[in-house]
Amino acid sequence: ITSEFVDRVYKEYMGDAESPAQVRDGLLDAMGDVYFVISSVEVARHHRDAGNPVYFYEFQHRPSAVEGVVPEFVKADHGAEIAFVFGKPFLAGDV
DSSP states (O other), rough: OOOOHHHHHHHHHTOOOOSSSHHHHHHHHHIIIIIIIIIHHHHHHHHHHTTOOOOOOOOOOOGGTTTTSSSSTTTOTTTHHHHHHHHHHHHOOOO
């Protein structure tokens, strides 16, 4: 890894961060890209190259059920869309 690469990555995620909250948000964005986005894009490319349509979405709606449970800076955790896609009754066992 070159210093130019590191500088570009730092600028992309940290930019001109002036507060601990901005540094935290940049780090969370970087981690999300490393753990979820990069591998998802790679898999999507394989599907595309096989001739299949590929769709992406980014779920950012903060569920009201997380109020007081997760910090305010968290928009939507991994899997938060499940309750919206399948409906909360299925998650609560009220089937």
